[in-house]
Amino acid sequence: MRLAAENQLAVAHFAIRSERASDIAAREALLDASFGTNRGLRTCQRLRDGRAPAEGLAFTAVRDDGPVGTVRLWHVKAGGRPALVLGPLAVDPSCRGLGIGAALMHHALSAAAERGHGAVILLGDAPWYGRFGFTAEKTTNLSLPGPFERARLLGLELSDGALDGACGMILPTGAPLTRRTAKPRRHPARAA
Template sequence: MTAKRNTAAALIRRAAPFAIRAERASDVVAREALLDACFGENRQARTCQRLRDGRAPAQGLSLAAVRQGDRLVGTVRLWHVSAGGRSALRRGPLAVDDDCRGLGVGAALMQRALAVAKARGHGAVILLGDAPYYARFGFTAAKTGELSLPGAFERDRLLGLELVEGALDGAWGMITPAGAPLLPKRPLLKTKASRSRKAPLAVPHAA
């Protein structure tokens, strides 16, 4: 009986149209291209980008949706913020490849991100998005009315979800970045052997 259940589960996994996994370094180029395609190349100028500039995403909360040979088709990241003095997470852009709309990729990314955030002990998540869509995940404007963003935004799109009851009680003031700063990329260091090796001589082509 156990063997049959395992076989059935394996068939379902193979038939699934996509999978959700942790983002990898090799995903970054494809992720940036997907974000440009979904939000335009001027997305870096948006208000919410100010909460991410120079900051690392929250640990374990950069997720990717992949299919067909590990092709990136969706992405979401969460970032640490201070919501008027209350510790919270801010959801970054949620993007899905046009070819995969209607497969539930966006919903699956949100559900996994919220589950991971809760498992890691985070108290609340804040986002800027369409209230009717995000209501399905429990987001409301009930406790974000006294919060602000560093720039222009639509008040009715600022939504919050408490993963721990009362996490946003009394939240008031500006939402500010609170994550760890991004570490600068280290330049590649030449090894002693490469420094001592002479450059090869150019060989002229035969006439």
Template sequence: MTALRKNPVALTPDAAPFAIRAERASDVVAREALLDACFGANRHARTCQRLRDGRAPAEGLALSAVAWGRLVGTVRLWHVGAGGKPALMLGPLAVDSSCRKLGVGAALMDHALEVARQRGHGAVILLGDAPYYSRFGFSPLKTGELSLPGPFERDRLLGLELRDNALDDAWGMIVPTGAVELETKANKAPRARKTVRLVSSAA
């Protein structure tokens, strides 16, 4: 098992002007605007979106970073089967460019992984840049025999074991296994458009 970073999972108000909390229904419009700006208008056509369509995020693992009264970061994790092994798929992770020097992305990652570990999850998988995510313990060592339901770059499929041997012998297609999302009025809210530049992201 790869050890998680020993960084604090939540920064104090004196350390940085942002806080991490559970995602709320009132975050939907701002979250969608942030994701549109970070990933573009075609983000719903991306391969990893096939694992999220119509599904609810894993319980307790939809997180928002807020600062100055607005949403500045978001991350969600989703239940998947990784070649028959239960796991979580992380993404999307996105951060407002105004917070690039505050460590919002790293804090969201640390917090999400700690919550996942505390909730007893065994492994997390994501599609992202290895140089960025290796600092959190992610690597391609146990994802080489796994596939996604669409085109993807093999060297960007990374895994992290939260429990020893959780991804041993994992092979085959990664498939969604999470609960079906109940559509609410908040989920149907129109997306607000605003200019936000990408800082760090997982598809």
């Protein structure tokens, strides 16, 4: 029994650090594996298109063999209120169930609070995100720029009252992408 516990600890070993430019290709592959190659068509992608993640709020979970998890936060206005949108959060399928996703969530939320942000919004599964304090209570009067399931629009106040009275469309406000922050382009395969 002790050997099994020791093996699980060895398997679960990972670290969370700020995202690096060298992580981007692995991050894109991880997101494709987690959400499919059509992930760019999702409604929340409209909040990220052409924008850089919020400064200091893009993280990578790594193991000895490289990136195994990712999360980013993005600046938005939520019905006129400043907020962050979290996502996507992804963990390598071979590493799910090891606590990497929860660790990324705790790390990202702690970093956002330390930087003085008041609220985080996301589109996700209420049972999973609820354990971090996310609810639909403060998002009932908010909308996204595209189709979405109302019950999946969740918010978390990092400062009391940060989403009080928030009503209307969630719109991107983050810095535009620069050459330095742009993700790598995918080139279609050329015919031989």
